[in-house]
Amino acid sequence: MLAALRLAARAPSVHNTQPWCWRFDGTRLHLYTDADRLLSSTDPLGRQLVISCGAMLHHVRTVFADRGWHTDTRRVPNPQRPDHLATIEFRPWPDPPAGVHTRVLAIDQRRTDRLPLAEPQGFSDILPRMRMLTAPHEVALAVLDESARPRLAAASAQAGALRHHDLLYQTELEWWAGHPDRPEGVPPSALVSDAEFARVGVGRVFPSVRHSMRRAQPEDHARLVVLSTDGDSVTRWLHTGEALSAVLLECTAAGLATCALTHITELPTGRKLLASLIPNPATPQVVIRIGTAPDDGDMIPPTPRRPLTDIFTRVGSH
Numbered sequence: 001m002l003a004a005l006r007l008a009a010r011a012p013s014v015h016n017t018q019p020w021c022w023r024f025d026g027t028r029l030h031l032y033t034d035a036d037r038l039l040s041s042t043d044p045l046g047r048q049l050v051i052s053c054g055a056m057l058h059h060v061r062t063v064f065a066d067r068g069w070h071t072d073t074r075r076v077p078n079p080q081r082p083d084h085l086a087t088i089e090f091r092p093w094p095d096p097p098a099g100v101h102t103r104v105l106a107i108d109q110r111r112t113d114r115l116p117l118a119e120p121q122g123f124s125d126i127l128p129r130m131r132m133l134t135a136p137h138e139v140a141l142a143v144l145d146e147s148a149r150p151r152l153a154a155a156s157a158q159a160g161a162l163r164h165h166d167l168l169y170q171t172e173l174e175w176w177a178g179h180p181d182r183p184e185g186v187p188p189s190a191l192v193s194d195a196e197f198a199r200v201g202v203g204r205v206f207p208s209v210r211h212s213m214r215r216a217q218p219e220d221h222a223r224l225v226v227l228s229t230d231g232d233s234v235t236r237w238l239h240t241g242e243a244l245s246a247v248l249l250e251c252t253a254a255g256l257a258t259c260a261l262t263h264i265t266e267l268p269t270g271r272k273l274l275a276s277l278i279p280n281p282a283t284p285q286v287v288i289r290i291g292t293a294p295d296d297g298d299m300i301p302p303t304p305r306r307p308l309t310d311i312f313t314r315v316g317s318h
C-alpha cells in the first residue's frame with residue numbers, strides 16, 4: 001500500500017500543492033481534499049484543487065491496477081462532506097488492460113515541461129488513444145488548430161496583465177513558486193527564463209529564473225489540447241483530473257512532453273474565449289501543451305513531494 005501511494009503521489013497538482021489526503025480504514029481507501037492547500041486567490045472555488053486530486057486518484061488506480069487490483073471507485077460519496085472525494089474498494093484483477101503497465105512506467109518519467117517544444121511526433125497515432133482514455137470520464141478532448149494559437153496567446157497575456165496587480169494572487173504565486181529545497185511548490189529548476197517564456201507565448205507567468213538558452217528551437221510547436229466538461233461540479237472536476245492524468249501518462253509513455261495550463265481558465269474572459277475555440281459548447285477545464293522535447297536539451301529534474309506521513313493515515317474500521 002505505502003509503496004503504491006508513494007509512486008502515485010508523483011501526480012501533478014496546481015502549483016505542486018499536493019492538496020490530497022488518503023485514509024485507509026482497513027478495507028477501503030478514502031480520498032479527501034486538504035483544504036489548507038487551497039489557493040484562495042488563484043482557485044477560490046477549489047476547481048483546480050479537485051482536478052489535482054482527480055489526477056492523484058487516477059495515478060493511484062493505475063498503480064493498483066498494475067499490481068493486480070481492480071479499484072471500484074465511488075466518487076463524491078457524501079454530498080454532506082464535499083471534502084470526501086472518493087472511496088476505493090479493492091478486488092483482484094489478474095488481467096488489467098495492456099496500457100496500464102506502460103502508463104505506470106511513465107509516472108516517474110513525467111515532468112511538466114514549460115520550455116519550447118518541437119511538434120509532437122506521432123500525434124495522430126496517439127490522439128485516438130487519448131480520446132479513448134478521456135471518454136469514460138465524460139471529458140471531451142479538442143485539439144486546437146494553429147490559427148487558435150495567437151488568440152490563446154492574447155488571452156494568456158491578458159490573464160497575466162490582469163493578475164499583475166492582483167496582490168493576493170501574486171503573494172500566493174511567490175509563496176508557491178521559485179523556492180528550492182521545499183517538499184512542495186514549483187522549484188526554480190522547473191521554471192523558465194524570460195526569453196524561454198516569450199518563445200512559448202501561452203504559459204502562466206511564474207517568477208522568472210536565470211537560465212541560459214536550454215533548447216535550440218526558436219519557437220514552440222507544441223499542439224494545444226483542451227479538456228472540457230458538460231458543466232461545472234465537484235464530480236466533473238474530479239473526472240477532469242482523472243482524464244488529465246491519463247492523457248499526461250499516455251503522452252509520456254509515447255515519448256512526448258506535456259505541460260498543463262490553467263491560467264486562461266481562471267478568469268471569465270479566458271474561459272469564454274476557450275469555449276469559443278472548441279467544437280461543442282462546453283466548459284473548458286484545462287489546456288495541455290503536447291510536444292517533443294529535443295534530445296539536445298537539459299533533463300528537467302523531478303519536482304519534490306511531501307512525505308507519505310503527511311498525506312496518509314490509517315483509521316479504525318467503520
Ligand SMILES: Cc1cc2nc3c(=O)[nH]c(=O)nc-3n(C[C@H](O)[C@H](O)[C@H](O)COP(=O)(O)O)c2cc1C
Binds near residue numbers: 010011190
Ligand atoms: C490542475 C492543474 C493546473 C496546473 N496549471 C498549470 C499552469 O497553469 N501552468 C503551468 O506551468 N503548470 C501547471 N500545472 C503543472 C503543475 O505546476 C505541476 O504539475 C507541479 O508543479 C508538479 O510538477 P510535475 O508535474 O513536473 O510533477 C498544473 C497542474 C495541474 C494538475
